[in-house]
Amino acid sequence: MTVETSSVLTMMGALMTLHALRYLLAASLAWGFFWSWKGNPWTKAKRLQPVDFTRADVRRELLTSLRTAALFGALFGFVYAGLPLVKLRHDGLFALLEFSAWLLFLMLVHDTYFYWSHRLAHHPRVFGWLHELHHRSRNPSPWAALSFGVLDAVVQVVWAVPLVRWVPVPSAVWLVFSFVAIGINVIGHCGVEPYPRSWLRHPVLKWLNFATMHNQHHLVVRGNYGLYFSAWDRWMGTLLPDAPPGPRAGVASPQAGWSHHAPPGPRAAP
Numbered sequence: 001m002t003v004e005t006s007s008v009l010t011m012m013g014a015l016m017t018l019h020a021l022r023y024l025l026a027a028s029l030a031w032g033f034f035w036s037w038k039g040n041p042w043t044k045a046k047r048l049q050p051v052d053f054t055r056a057d058v059r060r061e062l063l064t065s066l067r068t069a070a071l072f073g074a075l076f077g078f079v080y081a082g083l084p085l086v087k088l089r090h091d092g093l094f095a096l097l098e099f100s101a102w103l104l105f106l107m108l109v110h111d112t113y114f115y116w117s118h119r120l121a122h123h124p125r126v127f128g129w130l131h132e133l134h135h136r137s138r139n140p141s142p143w144a145a146l147s148f149g150v151l152d153a154v155v156q157v158v159w160a161v162p163l164v165r166w167v168p169v170p171s172a173v174w175l176v177f178s179f180v181a182i183g184i185n186v187i188g189h190c191g192v193e194p195y196p197r198s199w200l201r202h203p204v205l206k207w208l209n210f211a212t213m214h215n216q217h218h219l220v221v222r223g224n225y226g227l228y229f230s231a232w233d234r235w236m237g238t239l240l241p242d243a244p245p246g247p248r249a250g251v252a253s254p255q256a257g258w259s260h261h262a263p264p265g266p267r268a269a270p
């Protein structure tokens with residue numbers, strides 16, 4: 001059975017609301033747990049930078065992320081309008097397998113697209129007008145998850161448009177994937193490494209992308225370009241040297257010494 005979606009405007013409004021609420025839910029959960037709970041021993045032990053977030057940074061991250069959420073919703077509302085919902089083809093256990101395979105497929109495609117488009121966005125010729133806004137957060141908070149310029153935001157999602165139009169990915173998989181994506185994105189920007197540090201060197205788990213890695217990416221403004229996995233960074237030699245846990249010495253302020261070409265501190269990429 002298929003269900004026709006209604007008008008373009010209805011879809012755009014619904015998806016703008018969904019994207020905004022999903023972002024606010026994920027970011028406020030991370031913010032509430034790690035940074036509003038003063039004295040949280042986890043945050044004290046595992047925060048990734050010693051400097052506190054500035055009010056100006058958080059305000060910019062929140063406003064630009066809400067703009068990105070609205071843009072994502074408008075774009076996908078336009079793309080989805082008139083399309084039938086796609087259902088899983090199997091039932092029972094096979095439905096679970098089918099669902100998991102599609103979810104993994106989306107994550108692999110997105111991670112590959114993100115790695116290469118993100119790496120390209122750091123090219124000196126395009127960084128300033130494409131990706132610089134995201135890197136104004138040298139010490140990103142959970143609110144920075146969708147903090148992109150307008151063009152950068154469009155680049156972030158165009159990979160999904162041909163899949164939505166021409167690949168029969170079940171609608172339920174898209175829905176779950178979108179929650180997984182914002183969840184992992186917020187964890188990458190939460191300013192704390194929530195997972196055991198030993199996982200970064202675990203023979204299997206090390207292939208995931210950790211908050212430590214993306215936080216380093218913000219600190220030195222290059223390297224660690226991955227999203228869900230660290231495979232592309234490992235294969236292409238862009239993985240930054242591992243950093244010790246806890247507050248980092250030598251970082252005076254979130255904006256000190258900011259330079260795309262000559263990142264400060266001892267953590268330059270190889």
Ligand SMILES: [Zn+2]
Binds near residue numbers: 118131135217
């Ligand atoms: Zn970047």
Ligand SMILES: [Zn+2]
Binds near residue numbers: 134140214
């Ligand atoms: Zn980031």
